[in-house]
Amino acid sequence: MNSQDEIENTPTGISSRFICTANHGFAPYAQEELRRKFGSVKSTVLLPGEIFLGTLDVSSQEAIERLRMEQPIFLRHIFPVQYQIGIVEGNKDNAMLQLTACLQHLPELRGAQVTVQARKAGQDSWEGTSTDLKDEIQEGLKELVHEFVVKEAELIVSVLATDKALYAGISSPQDNLSDWNGGAVRFQKEEGQISRAKFKLLEAERVFGIDFTAFKEALDIGAAPGGWTSFLLERGLRVTAVDPAKMHPSLMESDRLTYLNKNADSVKFRENQFDLLVCDMSWSPKLTAKLVTALLYSLVPGGTAIVTVKLLSKKPLALIREVMDTFEEANLQIQRAKQLFHNRDEITLYMVKY
Ligand SMILES: C[S@@+](CC[C@H](N)C(=O)[O-])C[C@H]1O[C@@H](n2cnc3c(N)ncnc32)[C@H](O)[C@@H]1O
Numbered sequence: 001m002n003s004q005d006e007i008e009n010t011p012t013g014i015s016s017r018f019i020c021t022a023n024h025g026f027a028p029y030a031q032e033e034l035r036r037k038f039g040s041v042k043s044t045v046l047l048p049g050e051i052f053l054g055t056l057d058v059s060s061q062e063a064i065e066r067l068r069m070e071q072p073i074f075l076r077h078i079f080p081v082q083y084q085i086g087i088v089e090g091n092k093d094n095a096m097l098q099l100t101a102c103l104q105h106l107p108e109l110r111g112a113q114v115t116v117q118a119r120k121a122g123q124d125s126w127e128g129t130s131t132d133l134k135d136e137i138q139e140g141l142k143e144l145v146h147e148f149v150v151k152e153a154e155l156i157v158s159v160l161a162t163d164k165a166l167y168a169g170i171s172s173p174q175d176n177l178s179d180w181n182g183g184a185v186r187f188q189k190e191e192g193q194i195s196r197a198k199f200k201l202l203e204a205e206r207v208f209g210i211d212f213t214a215f216k217e218a219l220d221i222g223a224a225p226g227g228w229t230s231f232l233l234e235r236g237l238r239v240t241a242v243d244p245a246k247m248h249p250s251l252m253e254s255d256r257l258t259y260l261n262k263n264a265d266s267v268k269f270r271e272n273q274f275d276l277l278v279c280d281m282s283w284s285p286k287l288t289a290k291l292v293t294a295l296l297y298s299l300v301p302g303g304t305a306i307v308t309v310k311l312l313s314k315k316p317l318a319l320i321r322e323v324m325d326t327f328e329e330a331n332l333q334i335q336r337a338k339q340l341f342h343n344r345d346e347i348t349l350y351m352v353k354y
Pocket of ligand 1 (some may be wrong): 186194195197198221222223224225226227228229242244245263264265280281282283313
């Protein structure tokens with residue numbers, strides 16, 4: 001079945017469909033974000049807690065524009081569904097042939113630089129790996145496409161395989177909320193890497209487009225064992241790290257590190273001492289907000305704050321609103337609030353002091 005032949009009964013007569021992805025367990029909040037933004041949303045779960053097919057009562061272009069203008073927190077990745085090919089009686093080869101035939105008719109692919117992003121919704125949804133699936137699609141398109149690239153594609157061909165259907169769509173990389181496959185930002189683990197927490201700051205750098213080399217003096221609250229501190233030192237900053245727990249010994253050699261082996265509620269700094277404040281305490285979100293705001297005198301106006309907010313409550317959207325209000329009342333302007341791929345039960349706030 002080609003979904004372009006389907007007619008949806010919507011109040012406006014216009015609708016668009018997207019494959020939507022959130023971090024595992026957070027899809028219901030991504031659905032709620034869409035509902036709040038677009039009114040009614042029809043959702044079909046494709047991978048529980050993670051991937052769903054969302055139907056919106058607006059055109060695909062309008063949906064993308066509105067999502068890009070005010071980016072969602074939990075919705076990590078989308079791609080528009082232009083084709084939905086049913087897998088009849090388990091005949092996956094036939095479904096793939098049909099999909100390739102559909103894609104081969106798309107004039108925009110001719111001569112373009114294309115990335116194919118293929119995913120499976122569950123282990124058994126396709127034989128072979130996601131890479132095998134991608135290779136099959138590329139094979140079918142090789143006469144048409146100028147070049148298959150990994151980065152800086154003009155167009156992305158996205159395919160999701162479930163055990164019942166292949167979903168596919170073509171979009172510009174910036175229209176998918178993330179140009180990574182499914183929004184899963186992957187970094188190589190480095191030798192001697194102190195903690196996986198470092199990936200969160202690496203991802204914040206990429207996703208929020210923050211140039212950390214532009215800062216000079218950072219305060220890292222809840223710094224141990226030191227993944228974030230090591231990242232900031234690598235970017236050339238001087239770092240004051242605060243934590244009652246011990247930092248990794250490899251960091252202690254740096255003459256740009258000041259380590260305060262203390263609780264963050266018992267430290268004192270000069271006014272405007274820092275131009276960057278980061279905090280990753282894995283602690284009660286409201287107490288974290290209180291602690292960070294109490295130290296804001298040490299952050300220069302125009303300085304940046306990056307804070308992870310643990311989602312302990314069953315109502316994360318309400319909790320996030322409350323925590324953001326606390327920060328906003330303390331003169332922090334929220335630039336982005338996002339559940340990064342490397343955030344577990346938390347989100348990351350990127351803020352600027354005014
Ligand atoms: C998730 S770990 C931080 C990981 C760190 N960002 C990294 O990259 O290695 C949380 C840290 O917050 C610290 N912490 C918790 N409460 C704190 C407080 N009130 N003051 C300072 N540090 C605190 C804990 O001791 C713990 O080391």
